[in-house]
Amino acid sequence: MLLSSMTGLWLWWPSVGRWTKGFRWRRHRNTDSNLHYQMGFWIALPLFVLSLTGVWISFPGVFGGREGGGRPAFAPPVAEPAQSVDTVVVRAAGVAKGPLRSVGWPTERSADWTVSLANGRRIKVADDGGVAVAAAARKPGGAARWMRRIHDGDDMGIVWQVVIFLGGLLPAGLAVTGVIMWWRARGWRAKVAARG
Incomplete structure (x- = not known):
């Protein structure tokens, strides 16, 4: 174009x-x-x-111009996470409802799963204990x-x-x-x- x-x-x-x-x-x-x-x-x-x-x-x-600010830094995913994807999705559904958009795998830098919903909400699920909390919405800067x-x-x-x-x-x-x-x-x- x-x-x-x-x-x-x-x-x-x-x-x-x-x-x-x-x-x-x-x-x-x-x-x-x-x-x-x-x-x-x-x-x-x-x-x-x-x-x-x-x-x-x-x-x-x-x-x-990465939305989170700065250049993305690569971190390898955790080889064997403690939580399964199904468990993570169920725990995230207990915090916020909505159609699932994506599931971010835990990495060596951050051991939290990131569940993103179609409505823009994000939920962090700790891989070690399975505790799910709503994450702050990211705004492009x-x-x-x-x-x-x-x-x-x-x-x-x-x-x-x-x-x-x-x-x-x-x-x-x-x-x-x-x-x-x-x-x-x-x-x-x-x-x-x-x-x-």
């Missing part, structure tokens, strides 16, 4: 005349081409921002928090949320109009080649 945003702007730039010519609706005789140029230009920058924040969120270790806010639109106002909504829809429209433009150009080139 990052590459599409940048190459799309390059292709949008008028090759003849002033660059302001690119803003005209009747730039081309076909409605789908005009739609493609206009939609592509106005959504290019928001798509670039959404793509960049999406990459940051997807690969936090690369950018140092620093750059990771800002990347998440920009990408999801949390507390960013209705204008940015509408832009994000359009950023999800317009690429589908660009794909359709782009294929139509490509198909038309293919037919036109075939006719030119047949004449020559």
Whole structure:
């Protein structure tokens, strides 16, 4: 998407005349081409921002934007934990209810199991005694928090949320109009080649 945003702007730039010519609706005789140029230009920058924040969120270790803060440090899992996974899940269910999202295995650094629920709650279960307690919710901090806010639109106002909504829809429209433009150009080139 990052590459599409940048190459799309390059292709949008008028090759003849002033660059302001690119803003005209009747730039081309076909409605789908005009739609493609206009939609592509106005959504290019928001798509670039959404793509960049999406990459940051997807690969936090690369950018140092890990939600817990700092780079993740690898710790080997405990080879033979005292509690079974089933026991851990049952103990966690006694503290908080909700659909299970994941179970974090105890490691040599932390002997606690971490049970995450779909509603965002986390429960720590001690491997040695099986005591389950609710863990504090993790909040992204620093750059990771800002990347998440920009990408999801949390507390960013209705204008940015509408832009994000359009950023999800317009690429589908660009794909359709782009294929139509490509198909038309293919037919036109075939006719030119047949004449020559």
